[in-house]
Amino acid sequence: GINAEYGKQWYQRRVRGVLNYYTNYYYKSNLRMATEARAVALPVRKVIIHPVVLFNIVDNYERRHDNNKRVIGSLLGRYDKGVVIVTESFAVPHQETEEEVSMDMEYAMRIGELQKKVNTNMYTVGWYSSGIVINEYSSLIHAFYKCQCPTPVHLTIDTVMKDQKMKINTHITLPIGVKNGTEGCIFTPVPYSIHGAEAEQVSLKFFQQLRGAKKTPNFNDQEQIITSCDDMISQINIVLTHIKKVLAGDAPADKELGRQIMEVVQAVPNLDSDTITNMLNSHMQDLLAVEYLTYLTRQQLAVSARLNQIL
Amino acid sequence: SSGINAEYGEYMLEMERSLRQVNIDYQQVGFYQSTYLNTHCDRNFLDSVFDYLEEMNEAIALIYDPLKTKLGNLCIRAFKLSLAAFELYKEDKDFTALMLRDKSLTYQNLFKEIPVVVKNSTLTNVLMCELDKVQDNTSFFTLPTSSYLEKSMQLLLGGLDEINQDLQKLNMHQRAVYKQQTQIMKHAQERKDENSGREKNGLKPLPEEDFTKMFKAPPPVGRLESLLSANRIASHCEMIEEHVKSGIGKLYLADSFMS
Numbered sequence: 001g002i003n004a005e006y007g008k009q010w011y012q013r014r015v016r017g018v019l020n021y022y023t024n025y026y027y028k029s030n031l032r033m034a035t036e037a038r039a040v041a042l043p044v045r046k047v048i049i050h051p052v053v054l055f056n057i058v059d060n061y062e063r064r065h066d067n068n069k070r071v072i073g074s075l076l077g078r079y080d081k082g083v084v085i086v087t088e089s090f091a092v093p094h095q096e097t098e099e100e101v102s103m104d105m106e107y108a109m110r111i112g113e114l115q116k117k118v119n120t121n122m123y124t125v126g127w128y129s130s131g132i133v134i135n136e137y138s139s140l141i142h143a144f145y146k147c148q149c150p151t152p153v154h155l156t157i158d159t160v161m162k163d164q165k166m167k168i169n170t171h172i173t174l175p176i177g178v179k180n181g182t183e184g185c186i187f188t189p190v191p192y193s194i195h196g197a198e199a200e201q202v203s204l205k206f207f208q209q210l211r212g213a214k215k216t217p218n219f220n221d222q223e224q225i226i227t228s229c230d231d232m233i234s235q236i237n238i239v240l241t242h243i244k245k246v247l248a249g250d251a252p253a254d255k256e257l258g259r260q261i262m263e264v265v266q267a268v269p270n271l272d273s274d275t276i277t278n279m280l281n282s283h284m285q286d287l288l289a290v291e292y293l294t295y296l297t298r299q300q301l302a303v304s305a306r307l308n309q310i311l
Numbered sequence: 312s313s314g315i316n317a318e319y320g321e322y323m324l325e326m327e328r329s330l331r332q333v334n335i336d337y338q339q340v341g342f343y344q345s346t347y348l349n350t351h352c353d354r355n356f357l358d359s360v361f362d363y364l365e366e367m368n369e370a371i372a373l374i375y376d377p378l379k380t381k382l383g384n385l386c387i388r389a390f391k392l393s394l395a396a397f398e399l400y401k402e403d404k405d406f407t408a409l410m411l412r413d414k415s416l417t418y419q420n421l422f423k424e425i426p427v428v429v430k431n432s433t434l435t436n437v438l439m440c441e442l443d444k445v446q447d448n449t450s451f452f453t454l455p456t457s458s459y460l461e462k463s464m465q466l467l468l469g470g471l472d473e474i475n476q477d478l479q480k481l482n483m484h485q486r487a488v489y490k491q492q493t494q495i496m497k498h499a500q501e502r503k504d505e506n507s508g509r510e511k512n513g514l515k516p517l518p519e520e521d522f523t524k525m526f527k528a529p530p531p532v533g534r535l536e537s538l539l540s541a542n543r544i545a546s547h548c549e550m551i552e553e554h555v556k557s558g559i560g561k562l563y564l565a566d567s568f569m570s
Contacts, residue, residue, distance in 0.1 A: 051442060058434050063334040091333040096376040104332075106407065111329055116324060167442045194442060199380045206385045207431060207439055214430045224384055225560050269570055276569050280562055287562075290464070291555040294548040297467070301548075303542055305417040308408070 026033040027080055033112060039044070042151050047080040047170045047192040051200055053089045053128075054168070057300030060091040061130045061159045074108050074148075075155060076122040077113055082126050084153050092127075105144055106108060131160055131169060134187050142185075151189070154187065174269040245257065274287065339363070339408025343373035348466055349546040352422075352539055360392050371425060385523050389425040396421050418541035468546040477537040484531070507558050 010177065015246060053075065064071045073091040094103035094143050101175070112124050117278060127145050129138065145152035151172055158167045170192040177183040239261065245251040330337045341363055346352055351374060363370035376386040392400070399406055406416070414438040429438070506517055 040434070054438055054442070055435060058438050059432075061430060062434055063333065078467075091335075093332050107329060107332065109414065110325070114325055114329075117322060125557075146468055159435070166437055168441075174404055184477050199377055202380050203385050204439075204442065208443065210429065210431060210439075214428045216426055216428055217387055225557055225564075229564070276566070284543075284559065287555045287558050291552055292399070294551045294555075297471075297541060298545060298548045301418070301545055303418065305541070308417065309412060311416060 009017055013175060042079065043082050044084055044151050044153065044172050044190055046080075046084070047153055047190055048083060048085045049155070049168075049170075049192055050085075050087050050196045051078075052196070052206055053086050053195070053196060055154075056089045056091075056158060057128055057130060057155075057157055068094075070096065070127045070129055070133075072103065072109050072127060074112060074124050074145075075126040075153060076112070076126045078121055078123065079125060079149075081152075084151075086125060086153070086155070088119075089114070089128060096137060101140065101303075103141060103144070108144075124148040124152075125157065128155040128157065130157055132156050132158045132162065132169065134171070138187070139173070153190070155192075168194075182206075222280065337429070339371065340367065341371040341373065343375060345375050345377055348378065348463055349376070349543065349550055350466060352543045353544065354514045354535070354539065357392075357400070357535075357539065360390070361397070364392055364397055373427075386429055386502055389420045389427050393420050393423045406533040406535045406538065408534055409531075411516070411538075412532055416538075418545060421538055463547055463554070467544060467547045467551070470540050470547065473540040474537055477534075477540065481537075511552060 057071075057073070060071050060073060070092050071091060073089055075086045076088040076090070077086040079085075090140065090305060092103055092108045092111075094101065096102075108124075115122055126146065126149070129141075134154075134156065142152060142154060154173075155169045156169045156171075157166070169186040170190045172190055173185040174188050175183065176186050206215075209215065240285075243261070247254050327337045327339075342359060344432050345358070356372070360372050361369075363372070371389045371391055372391060374388050376388075379386040393416075399410050399414060399416065403410065411417075502517060509515070509517070
């Protein structure tokens with residue numbers, strides 16, 4: 001929403017009134033600097049969110065105090081050429097009533113420092129809040145985060161699920177208005193994508209197999225192979241049916257799709273069958289030899305353990 | 312390194328205090344650690360597990376294997392020291408062979424593995440449904456590369472070397488004990504001979520003391536390191552076997568593609 005500021009002094013007085021509990025000279029001067037300095041904002045074109053951040057926010061929402069309707073916290077990550085990558089988050093205690101809002105800024109800065117000790121690559125890149133409402137309190141909190149980083153990203157996730165969906169939105173603020181007159185900032189949406197490291201994808205896949213039940217992670221590779229094979233077969237079937245439809249003229253032919261299918265087919269290396277069987281056989285023999293050796297070693301260990309008992 | 316420990320302790324206290332403010336469970340129930348091809352099983356690890364177990368009886372150690380998880384299988388395991396090992400470690404930091412035999416402790420029941428169950432709250436499950444559409448495909452079908460096998464084999468050889476060294480130490484110890492025993496026997500024999508000689512000459516016999524005080528017994532060899540090495544080697548073997556089994560399956564798959 002648009003929050004019109006009626007003048008620098010009014011804004012400062014309002015902020016000072018809100019920060020009654022947690023303020024001290026350092027923070028006051030910082031905020032004054034932020035409103036005066038018009039810090040150079042770095043352009044943000046896209047936000048990449050790691051799944052672990054969303055899980056943290058949902059967990060934080062579930063653990064909130066009963067009188068809070070929403071929770072806020074800091075987002076940590078890094079900034080890379082117009083793309084903000086959010087890798088972690090932590091909750092910040094805050095209270096919100098009809099008249100005023102207050103948050104523990106010292107807490108936010110302290111935990112930010114602690115996290116930097118563990119992982120020096122991460123710094124504050126924005127903040128999150130549960131619930132999709134963006135009001136004047138949001139802009140106040142956003143002003144605090146402007147001290148921490150030039151272009152903070154504001155992430156909202158609808159844990160109340162208004163439309164039966166958990167909508168996720170990311171915004172940044174841009175200044176609007178007339179200079180030396182009525183100024184303000186507007187929250188504009190920024191495109192985001194949810195993308196994690198490989199290990200995160202694997203865990204996500206595992207969680208999806210849970211489907212609400214409890215499950216033990218299964219380290220048995222062979223079962224994994226079977227399930228992945230089934231997946232692959234079904235995917236190949238889908239592609240085959242589509243190709244058949246295109247050949248029969250039922251579906252329109254798409255150049256992009258065709259090129260991608262050709263890439264997949266050409267990924268299989270084209271060698272004559274002799275070299276292939278040779279390679280595979282030698283590889284197989286290596287594996288079998290290693291397995292025999294390890295089997296031997298294990299038997300030896302077991303025998304020595306028994307001997308230790310007797311002697 | 313005491314400086315690092317102090318910093319670590321400070322960090323933990325700060326985090327605990329801060330987590331309490333946002334209603335997150337702050338009671339310590341153990342620790343987690345990442346491992347590289349199962350090499351985590353060494354003395355430091357044992358010390359940490361022991362420390363946590365002393366404070367809380369139900370403390371566990373979570374081991375996360377990032378390499379295996381990357382290959383497509385979420386690998387998190389929970390370990391505890393077995394009861395016998397815990398009591399032994401309390402008494403003596405370097406197990407002796409006698410103690411091991413008393414409690415019938417082998418490398419197999421040094422650590423107790425506890426099954427891990429993963430459970431999500433309902434709201435998190437809703438989030439999972441939302442993220443359903445955002446799935447990337449993982450690179451699961453990587454052929455059994457030689458580098459993974461090579462590293463495992465190297466580690467296996469290293470473990471075997473360590474066990475060998477331990478065995479040599481044990482051998483030396485046994486030789487020292489044997490030497491001490493023969494010395495005692497020789498001395499006792501000499502005394503007896505002298506005594507019988509003196510009796511013949513009519514002198515008072517010399518006392519036959521306990522000669523074990525004169526020749527000190529060599530200190531018993533600690534068996535902890537060899538137990539840990541054996542544990543490590545066993546886990547390496549298991550890993551290699553699993554890898555080989557799935558590798559053979561993947562090779563057949565690749566064969567069906569290419570022929």
